[in-house]
Amino acid sequence: MNTEKILVTSALPYANGPIHLGHLAGAYLPADIYVRYQRLKGKDIVYVCGSDEHGVAITITADKENKKPKEIIDRFHNQNLDSFRKFGMSFDIYSRTSTQVHHKTAREFFTAFYEAGLFREKNTLQLFDEKANKFLPDRYVEGICPNCGFEGARGDECENCSANYEQTALINPKSKLTGETPVLRESYHWFFPLDEFQKRLEEYVETASKKYHWKENVLNQVKSWFKDGLKERSVTRDLDWGVSLPLEEAKGKVLYVWFEAVLGYISATKELFESRGEPEKWKEYWQNPDTRYLAFIGKDNIVFHTIIFPAMLMAWNDNRPDQYILPENVPANEYLIFEGRKFSKSRGWGVYVGEFLEKFPADPLRYCLAANSPETKDASFYWKEFQMRNNSELADILGNFINRTLTFTSKNFEGAVPEAGKLEEIDREFIEIISKTPEIAGNLFEQYKVKDALTELMNLARAGNKYFNDSEPWKSVRTDKERCATTINLCIQAIYSLAILFEPVLPFSSERLLKILNAEKKGWDEASKLNLAAGHKLGKAEILFGKIEDKVIDEEIARFTEEPAAENVKLIEYDDFAKIDLRVAEIYSAERIKKSEKLLKLQVRIGKEKRQVVAGIAKFYDPETLVGKKIIIVANLKPAKLFGLESQGMVLAAEDSQGKLQLVELSPDTETSARVK
Ligand SMILES: [Zn+2]
Incomplete structure (x- = not known):
């Protein structure tokens, strides 16, 4: 029999900061649960991950700390590896992209495409710092936003108004390296023609998504990329940190990190296979049409795993004899936020995994994140919910069932599994639940429905408590010892099944529980059976899940409840406010702007006057729904140019904690041109 091969990857975390709880809930915990489940099912599975160690953000951190990039990546690679280990991630390998084998692999892909003449090659204009003798990546330039006039806007995006633009559109640009005004210089680059792959990618997504039931949230995002039309992407950039190119004429350039x-x-x-002494075996996973490849990611990575990576693999397959497989599914999660707001460690909002695990064990965190997983929509981590799930579910339901059974066994049956007698209806019903749970929960894990699977598993523990209560062994132990023995036998059998079935979610507790049961780990399907023979001697009982007290949780909550939003408020005079001319305007036309994900072009009326306003709200509104709305605009803002369009004013919008913008709207009967004060 040929064992099914499965290849699982989790998005490579960027080695420029510590991972936080939101990362775990997105690409790591769901993958680890899936992998552990499939291992119990006996599948031949390989699970790989590692640190993403290139890119300009790392050199910026290094510059800021006056260190070498290598020191930055070493620090965060080791720190994240340690957090993952303590969290119980069961990677077969956690590598890093600074390794020789990675540089070689990446260059091989570049070379294959280069030799096939796939790249478009052209000169682009880029900002160059003459003093530092360097081209400036977007993040190395600062200037005035061409949209809103904000000073200190980044090279590609304005923090103030969220506009995207080319770095050459920045007004009065300054190099962050030297403070000098950069000059424009031509630079030669290679571009991957992603547009040429659109049709084949659409076919691939269409087929795979139907066959393997891709998640709705993933499919929606992919389709919107297709709708906008795929565009060529630059493969190279002028930087000295990264994978250098195998071309003489490309000195000073590296492969773009994407x-x-x-x-x-x-x-x-x-x-991984090199280290196992089987250097060719990786091909059995990557280049075997019978292997299933699953790429677990967070939603910010969808485009890279459903479009860009598949396109690169297609391009390789077009030009080389060895053929890569494409992902069968990309089960991306939505975001986990923290206490109702986006994680932002710079604003003191959120918890790093390392910090968390210094205070609490990993399993309750795994359980809480899995039970409240952002599978189809964003979810929030709340400390109170963490406490509740630990105390009321893990301790009071699962822990209680295990503890009362084992204490009773130790007291009345000398710590050994008693022999079951004649089965009654109540026993048969309980056995039925034990025998069905693995298949029901397993099917849900197969479909990446961790939350539902967890409910089924917890229901088995609930059924155990009910069976224990209804059977009243504390009475039958005096009146009918055989009846009592039957009850306890079945309860211990259920606990053994629970130890196996909870292993994907609670690996540390599962291991301890197996030790308590003095039993070996068995396969998933075995958990449907009654596995322990009468007379089997149990190990020493101990409490698996301690309760978390209010005091402890309150301390954690107190740590971040100081409102950070108001800390930078500066008071102004009334005269300052009066300088702003706010007017009611009516939108009579709205359309998307080519090449911009964020901007809409609005035509508005203020009384009889017509104006064009470019607004950063494209992610939140369909243009069609805006026509006729009465909004407020800043009417005396200096006009600015954006994507070649003049913007004659700015719309007022409220930004929530997750960065979502909502226009300030007035009722339809408000007169346009009315002054807002
Ligand atoms: Zn701006």
């Missing part, structure tokens, strides 16, 4: 980071999955798999 191009090489996804290849890290392949490099890591090569490294």
Whole structure:
């Protein structure tokens, strides 16, 4: 019999900061649960991940701390590896993209495309710092936002108004390296023609998504990329940190991190089998049409795993004899936020995994994140919910069932499994639940429905408590010892099943429980049976889940409840406010702007006057729904140019904690041009 092969990857975390709870809930815990489940099912599975260690953010951190990039990546690679280990992530390998094998793999892909003449090559204009003798990546330039006039806007995006633009559109740009005004210089680059792959990618997504039931949230995002039309992407950039190119004429250039980071999955798999002394075996996973490949990611990575990486693999397959497989599914989660707001460690909002695990064990965190997983929509971590799930579910339901059974066994049956007697209806019903749970929960894990699977598993523990209560062994122990023995036998059998079935979610507790039961780990399907023979001697009982007190949780809550939003408020004079001319305007036309994900072009009326306003609300509104709305605009803002369009004013919008913008709207009978004071 041929064992089914499965290849699982989790998005490579960026080695430029510590991972927080939101990361775990997105790409890591769901994958780890899936992998552990499939291992119990006896599948031949390989699970790879590693640190993404290139890119300009790392050199910026290094510059800021006056360190070498290598020191930055070493620090965060080791820190994140340690957090993952303590959290119980069961990677077969956690590699890094700074390894030799990765650089080699990435260059091989570049070379294959280069030799096939796939790249478009052209000169682009870029800002160049003459003093530092360097081209400036977007993040190395600062200037005045061409949209709103905000000073200190980044090279590609304005923090103040969220406009996107080319770095050459920035007004009065300054190099962050030297403070000098950069000059425009031509630079030669290679572009991947993603547009040429659109049709084949659409076919791939269409087929795979139907066959393997892709998640709705993933499919919606992919379709919107297709709708906008795929565009060529630059593969190279002028930077000295990264994978250098195998071309003499490309000195001082490295592969763009989007191009090489996804290849890290392949490099890591090569490294894994190299270390096992089977250097060719990685091909059995990556280049075997019978292997199932699943790429677990958070929603910010959907485009890279459903469009870009598949396109690169297609391009390889077009030009080389060895053929890669494409992901069968990309089960991306939505975001986990923290106490109702976006994680932002710079504003003191959220918890790093390392910090968390210094205070609390991993399993209750795994359980809480899994039970409240952002599978189809954003979810929030709340400390109170963490406490509740630990105390009322893990301790009071699962822990209680285990503890009362084992204490009773130790007291009345000398700590050994008693022999079951004649079965009654109540016993048969309980056995039925034990025998069905693995299949029901397993099917849900197969479909990445962790929350539902967890409910089924907890229901088995609930059924155990009910069976224990209804059977009243504390009475039958005096009146009918055989009846009592039957009850306890079945309760211990159920606990053994629970130890196996909870292993994917609670690996540490499962291991301890098996020790308490003095029993071996068995396969998933075995959990449907009554496995322990009468007379089997149990180990020493101990409490699996301690309760978390209010005091402890209140301390955690107190740590971040100081409102950070108001800390930078500066008071102004009334005269300052009076300088702003706010007017009611009516939108009579709205349309998307090509090449911009964020901006809409609005035509508005203020009384008889017509104006064009460019607004950063494209992510939140369909243009069609805006026509006729009465809004407020800043009417005396200096006009600015954006994407070649003049913007004659600014609309007022409220930004919530998750960055979502909502226009300030007035009732339809408000007169346009009315002054807002
Ligand atoms: Zn701006």
